[in-house]
Amino acid sequence: MLFRLLQRFVGPRSWATPTVVIVFVFFTSWPLMALFESADSELVRPANYWWWFLVTTSTVGYGDFYPETTGGHTVGVYVIVGGIATLTTLFTHLATKLETARGKRMSGTATLHVSGHVLMLGYHSGRSERILDELLADGRHPVVLAAWDEVDRNPVPDRGIGFVRGDVSTDEVLRRAGVQRARSVLIDAHDDNEALAIAVTVDHVSPELAPVVALRDMSRAEHLRYVNSSIRCVQWHTPQMITEELLDPGITQVYAELVTHGGGEHLLVPAARLARTGDLRRVPGRSGQALRRNGTGRTHPERPVGQPGMGNPATRGQHAVLHRQATGLPGQDRPRDPRGGEGVTTSLRPLPAVGAALPARRNPSSNDPLLRS
Structure with missing residues (x-):
């Protein structure tokens, strides 16, 4: 009955309900205990009763004090x-x-109370898990x-x-996700138009952030930079590069400069695979040595790079930029060697592992066979 009255006036889910009950029991039991126990009882003294009340209500029953009369029991x-x-x-x-x-x-x-976090705006089954695992790793x-x-649900x-769930293009959802305290933000929307709308809201709530935006059409990057010139745009289909840009801002620009240095057409290929073809030879390059295919199918007689079917230990596990410089414009004839090989030049430059710092210029006297002069 007492609990029902308290729940009616205080509320069934209020922290005040158990507080009121225990206080009521304490102040009604003490006079009753003093009434039934003898005047010289140690139990009813103020210094002792609160201790007895505490151990009794918690059902511990320490036993140092106890009532002796039937009324006290x-x-x-x-x-x-x-x-x-x-x-x-x-x-x-x-x-x-x-x-x-x-x-x-x-x-x-x-509403999340977190700071210094990486905020992912948008979820795509399978793809988002891959990015999450790399960030958590x-x-x-x-x-x-x-x-x-x-x-x-999560x-x-x-x-x-x-x-956090909701319309990620609204400031209410972004604030619940703590965008104003985030270290970096990834905008991974359904399409590029939605990415632009989210970028506008992110810039409104936290203008000092430089979001990473996954774009399907990289030509839209110019429109996004009208919102914030610091926005970093990455191809939507390269989740690993997206992760690298979130953790190490500017890494995509480094890669872009690597694959476009010197002009021409560049392809990213495994260096060991290129060496196994047996049609590369060493020639002087801008930064020491390069590998050139001469169109004849033969390697340099003095410094072989690889044998057919075998990988070169110096290039195994690396990647290289295959640079093709055409000798003529599309539609024009290109010089060809007597055996019908195409007149192209390929230069092989190792790339660092993803996320690694760019290698410094190495000593030409190094034991690396690719760097010997």
């Missing part, structure tokens, strides 16, 4: 029942709060995923990331 039962009811109400209320908070996190309706920054309403609950 009855009051003790009243205190025990009040304590059990209070603890039950308290723990039930606590469990409800925890479950509600967990449900909000899973459904993406909670780096381990330097927490990750938050903000998805559209169509994703009703799609990766086992990753231990923050999750």
Whole structure:
């Protein structure tokens, strides 16, 4: 009856309910205990009663103080029942709060209190998991995923990331995801038009950020830079490069300069695969040595690069830029060797591993066979 009255006036989910109950039991049991116990009883003294009340309501029953009369025992039962009811109400209320908070996190309706994180705006099944795994493997920054309403629950609950759901082009959702405290932001939208709309909102909420935008049409990069000149645009179909740009800003520009240095057409190919063809030979290059295909199918007689079917240990596991400089414009005749080989020149330059710093100029006297002069 007491609990029903309290729930009606205080509220069934209020922290005040167990507090009011335990205070009521304490101040009603003490006079009753003093009434039934003898005047010289150690139990009813103020310095001792609160201790007895605490250990009794918690059902510990330490035993240093206890009532000796029948009336005192009855009051003790009243205190025990009040304590059990209070603890039950308290723990039930606590469990409800925890479950509600967990449900909000899973459904993406909670406001996250995180900073220095990487924020992913947009979710694509399979693709987003790959990016998330690479970000989490780096381990330097927490990750938050903000998805559209169509994703009703956290799609990766086992990753231990923050999750927010809603229209990611609105400032309300971005603020719940903590965009104003984020270290970096990835905009991975359904299409480039939506990416532009999200970029406008991100710039409005946090203009100091330089978002990474995954674009399907790189010609739209100019439009995005009207919003923020610091926006970094990456091809949508290169998730690994997107991850690198999020963790190490500017890495895509480094790669772009590597593959466009010197003009011409460049292709990224495995160096060991190129060496196994057996049609490359060493010639002087801008930075020491290069590999040139002479169109005859023969390698340099003094410095072979590789044998057919064998990989060169110096280039195994590396990548290279294959640079093709055409000797004529499309539609014009190109010089050809007597055996019908195309008149092209290829230069082989090793690239660093993804995320690694650019190598410094190496000593020409190094033991590396590719760098010997």
